[in-house]
Amino acid sequence: MNTTELIAEYREFSPRINRIGARDFLLFVEDLSAVFDGFKAVDIGAWGVKRNELRVVIGPNGAGKTTLCDLVSGKTRPTTGKVYFEGDDITNELEANIALRGIGRKFQTPRVYDSLTTFENMELALPGSRKVRRFFGRTAGAGENENILQILERVRLKDDRHTEAKHLSHGQRQWLAISMLILSSPKLLLVDEPAAGLTDLETELTAELLLELKDEHTILVIEHDMDFVRQLNSKVTVLNEGRILAEGEMDELTANEEVIEAYLGR
Amino acid sequence: MLSLCQALFFALGGYAMGMYLAHHGGPEGIIDKDGWKLPACLFVVYPYDVGEAPGDAMVPWFWKPFFSLPLTLLLGVALPGVVAAVIGYFGFRSRVRGVYFAILTQAITVAGWLVFCMNNMKLCGTNGLTRFNTIAGFELSSHSVKFGLYLITLICLIGVFCLCRFLVSTRLGRVLVAVRDDETNLRFFGYKPYMFKMFVFALAAALGGLGGMLYTPQMGIVTPEYMTAKWSILFVIWVAVGGRGTLSGAVLGAIGVNLVYNFLTTRWPEAWPFVQGLLFVGVVLLFPKGIAGLLDLIRFKRLAKRTAEA
Numbered sequence: 001m002n003t004t005e006l007i008a009e010y011r012e013f014s015p016r017i018n019r020i021g022a023r024d025f026l027l028f029v030e031d032l033s034a035v036f037d038g039f040k041a042v043d044i045g046a047w048g049v050k051r052n053e054l055r056v057v058i059g060p061n062g063a064g065k066t067t068l069c070d071l072v073s074g075k076t077r078p079t080t081g082k083v084y085f086e087g088d089d090i091t092n093e094l095e096a097n098i099a100l101r102g103i104g105r106k107f108q109t110p111r112v113y114d115s116l117t118t119f120e121n122m123e124l125a126l127p128g129s130r131k132v133r134r135f136f137g138r139t140a141g142a143g144e145n146e147n148i149l150q151i152l153e154r155v156r157l158k159d160d161r162h163t164e165a166k167h168l169s170h171g172q173r174q175w176l177a178i179s180m181l182i183l184s185s186p187k188l189l190l191v192d193e194p195a196a197g198l199t200d201l202e203t204e205l206t207a208e209l210l211l212e213l214k215d216e217h218t219i220l221v222i223e224h225d226m227d228f229v230r231q232l233n234s235k236v237t238v239l240n241e242g243r244i245l246a247e248g249e250m251d252e253l254t255a256n257e258e259v260i261e262a263y264l265g266r
Numbered sequence: 267m268l269s270l271c272q273a274l275f276f277a278l279g280g281y282a283m284g285m286y287l288a289h290h291g292g293p294e295g296i297i298d299k300d301g302w303k304l305p306a307c308l309f310v311v312y313p314y315d316v317g318e319a320p321g322d323a324m325v326p327w328f329w330k331p332f333f334s335l336p337l338t339l340l341l342g343v344a345l346p347g348v349v350a351a352v353i354g355y356f357g358f359r360s361r362v363r364g365v366y367f368a369i370l371t372q373a374i375t376v377a378g379w380l381v382f383c384m385n386n387m388k389l390c391g392t393n394g395l396t397r398f399n400t401i402a403g404f405e406l407s408s409h410s411v412k413f414g415l416y417l418i419t420l421i422c423l424i425g426v427f428c429l430c431r432f433l434v435s436t437r438l439g440r441v442l443v444a445v446r447d448d449e450t451n452l453r454f455f456g457y458k459p460y461m462f463k464m465f466v467f468a469l470a471a472a473l474g475g476l477g478g479m480l481y482t483p484q485m486g487i488v489t490p491e492y493m494t495a496k497w498s499i500l501f502v503i504w505v506a507v508g509g510r511g512t513l514s515g516a517v518l519g520a521i522g523v524n525l526v527y528n529f530l531t532t533r534w535p536e537a538w539p540f541v542q543g544l545l546f547v548g549v550v551l552l553f554p555k556g557i558a559g560l561l562d563l564i565r566f567k568r569l570a571k572r573t574a575e576a
């Protein structure tokens with residue numbers, strides 16, 4: 001589908017002019033670009049992710065994958081263009097407000113709070129933990145505790161729940177960051193390289209976790225690891241030099257000459 | 267986050283108390299047209315005579331709230347708190363960090379110093395407020411009152427320590443640790459770090475104000491000298507020596523450094539600046555975690571030795 005068709009599809013459900021309706025698209029970007037010192041890191045005409053979709057974005061180093069996440073989550077302001085989430089224009093909103101709307105993010109290098117324990121890290125990600133009255137309590141509620149332990153058990157961090165995050169291995173930090181994202185239960189998950197630095201077995205578990213979430217969440221995964229992408233078995237967007245090169249199932253893409261040249265063949 | 271504003275907040279508290287004490291001290295019986303007794307230092311020339319105030323000298327409006335002790339106590343804590351909240355709101359919202367924050371707070375402190383030094387601010391200029399007699403009707407010069415003030419200070423210290431301990435133990439405390447560790451990540455989880463920073467900054471300022479309020483009656487004077495870089499840095503040195511990142515470290519450092527100070531200045535006053543400098547540099551280089559960190563290390567080693575023997 002080309003740009004005009006996509007935009008037409010997106011705008012089709014528009015109930016009002018200022019609120020672009022999006023029955024299908026949870027996330028939609030229009031004419032989006034990010035320019036750093038004259039260098040176009042991202043340059044996309046129109047692109048979107050539908051509700052309850054698991055979408056994978058691949059592309060060579062420096063293709064602009066992380067920058068795309070930055071633009072959506074408010075970390076970087078776009079040079080031109082707009083970002084819509086659930087039909088609302090969120091282009092110039094604060095990061096925290098975008099997060100409160102329901103966009104969660106895991107960074108490429110997993111970010112956790114080093115001086116807090118695994119469990120305390122998770123507590124901060126609990127949905128509803130930002131209410132003022134809850135700041136003066138000491139612990140999470142019983143149901144929340146259960147929820148945290150359940151997730152930690154899955155990612156084999158339960159025994160390390162009282163370990164300070166700075167003592168965790170890289171793989172454990174990666175999983176803790178993913179667990180925090182899962183726990184916060186956003187509508188849209190931006191997952192930047194969840195399998196980086198994990199062993200094959202760990203990678204498999206990560207793919208399993210993401211596939212489980214698929215039914216109730218919309219997920220955008222950025223990944224380099226082709227085996228991992230195959231396990232996810234979803235629609236893939238190929239980014240190259242900031243532009244969308246191709247989109248489709250993995251099998252279609254592996255047959256695409258342009259894609260092979262830009263990425264897969266290397 | 268290195269704040270060099272703490273001296274300003276300390277001085278604000280000190281001035282609040284100073285103004286209260288000046289209302290109730292100084293030469294007796296000089297009354298302005300509205301019946302307010304003029305604090306001694308507000309005379310341009312110092313006539314020690316009793317009677318009508320010279321010319322159109324009036325007690326400025328902002329002196330009046332400080333006639334009452336409860337109001338003074340409230341304002342001495344609230345004023346620095348509010349000033350800090352305003353500084354924090356603009357500073358933290360626009361994400362001023364690290365060295366820039368230190369410079370910003372230093373600049374604000376200097377600005378405060380200049381304002382308090384001006385004679386036409388009616389805050390008694392560089393001489394500051396002094397000639398205090400009584401606090402809440404008690405003679406400041408009496409030994410039992412001095413001891414009482416000392417006890418109150420001690421109680422305040424314990425109270426503040428417990429308050430901070432409590433705050434650290436709550437979820438709020440953990441969010442604050444997270445702000446220190448990775449403020450950016452917190453934003454993407456829907457938190458607004460500037461609010462938390464504003465809160466602690468204002469709280470620290472209020473506590474600084476409390477300190478100033480306790481210090482003034484015991485020293486018998488408050489001058490703009492309190493809000494100079496020297497004081498801000500002194501506070502930082504106490505914390506650095508005691509141990510950054512711990513509550514007990516701050517207390518240990520404040521008491522420890524002052525003990526050394528008192529010991530040295532009575533015997534060998536010229537040496538103090540050098541000792542202070544050496545102490546600071548030495549601690550930062552040798553034990554970055556300060557006395558508290560050193561104690562922890564000793565405790566840990568002893569424990570390790572005991573487990574090794576067993």
Ligand SMILES: Nc1ncnc2c1ncn2[C@@H]1O[C@H](COP(=O)(O)OP(=O)(O)OP(=O)(O)O)[C@@H](O)[C@H]1O
Binds near residue numbers: 064065067108
């Ligand atoms: N804040 C910034 N300032 C300047 N240049 C930037 C900035 N952010 C990204 N870039 C540049 O934009 C390009 C795209 O970077 P980006 O991190 O999005 O790539 P990526 O696809 O995530 O790559 P990787 O696979 O290595 O993670 C790179 O050339 C990078 O140097």
Ligand SMILES: [Mg+2]
Binds near residue numbers: 065066108
């Ligand atoms: Mg990247």
